[in-house]
Amino acid sequence: MNIAVFASGNGSNFQSLYEATQSGQLKATIKLVVCNKPEAYVIERAKACGIPCFVCSPKDFPDKAAYEQAILNELQANSIDFLVLAGYMRLVGPTLLQPYKNRIVNIHPSLLPAFPGMDAIGQAFDAGVKVIGITVHFVDEGMDTGPIIDQQAIRVNEEDTRETVEARIHEIEHTFYPQVLNKLFQQLVVK
Ligand code: GRF
Numbered sequence: 001m002n003i004a005v006f007a008s009g010n011g012s013n014f015q016s017l018y019e020a021t022q023s024g025q026l027k028a029t030i031k032l033v034v035c036n037k038p039e040a041y042v043i044e045r046a047k048a049c050g051i052p053c054f055v056c057s058p059k060d061f062p063d064k065a066a067y068e069q070a071i072l073n074e075l076q077a078n079s080i081d082f083l084v085l086a087g088y089m090r091l092v093g094p095t096l097l098q099p100y101k102n103r104i105v106n107i108h109p110s111l112l113p114a115f116p117g118m119d120a121i122g123q124a125f126d127a128g129v130k131v132i133g134i135t136v137h138f139v140d141e142g143m144d145t146g147p148i149i150d151q152q153a154i155r156v157n158e159e160d161t162r163e164t165v166e167a168r169i170h171e172i173e174h175t176f177y178p179q180v181l182n183k184l185f186q187q188l189v190v191k
Pocket of ligand 1: 008
């Protein structure tokens with residue numbers, strides 16, 4: 001399975017996915033990182049891992065379709081089978097959704113359908129919920145709305161602050177995402 005990881009920022013999930021491919025826990029090859037922000041730290045991470053990074057800024061294109069077409073060309077040139085979004089802060093449009101139907105997934109730091117969109121951890125913390133979590137889901141044209149693949153719940157304790165909750169979510173994401181993807185890829189290969 002040749003995958004491309006899409007990211008816009010820090011890239012800690014890219015890093016953990018890469019390490020999981022190296023250790024054999026995730027049976028897939030990350031052939032490409034796609035990043036829409038030229039200043040994102042994930043670009044450094046990709047370089048350090050020896051993974052090519054396609055940096056592509058939407059503002060350099062007349063519209064979203066042209067932006068996504070440039071990405072699609074790069075994906076096809078690299079024989080990418082599957083798209084893994086990890087902190088990619090843009091909605092995916094039909095130019096990518098159609099050729100990769102049921103082959104785009106995302107990780108979101110809440111128990112969807114609760115708290116979609118930006119700053120999900122902050123939203124959940126401010127709402128005072130006592131169980132937060134992580135969702136891995138297929139991507140459709142909506143904001144964190146595609147079919148859910150798996151979820152992991154995490155308890156919020158009395159002594160937790162927003163920062164401790166955030167740190168715990170990120171730590172769990174780093175093992176949960178590779179596990180869920182590995183299971184999913186095995187099912188796809190078997191089918
Ligand atoms: C993660 O919390 C992920 O769930 C969300 O964006 C964050 C990305 O973090 N979609 P990183 O860039 O992988 O460190």
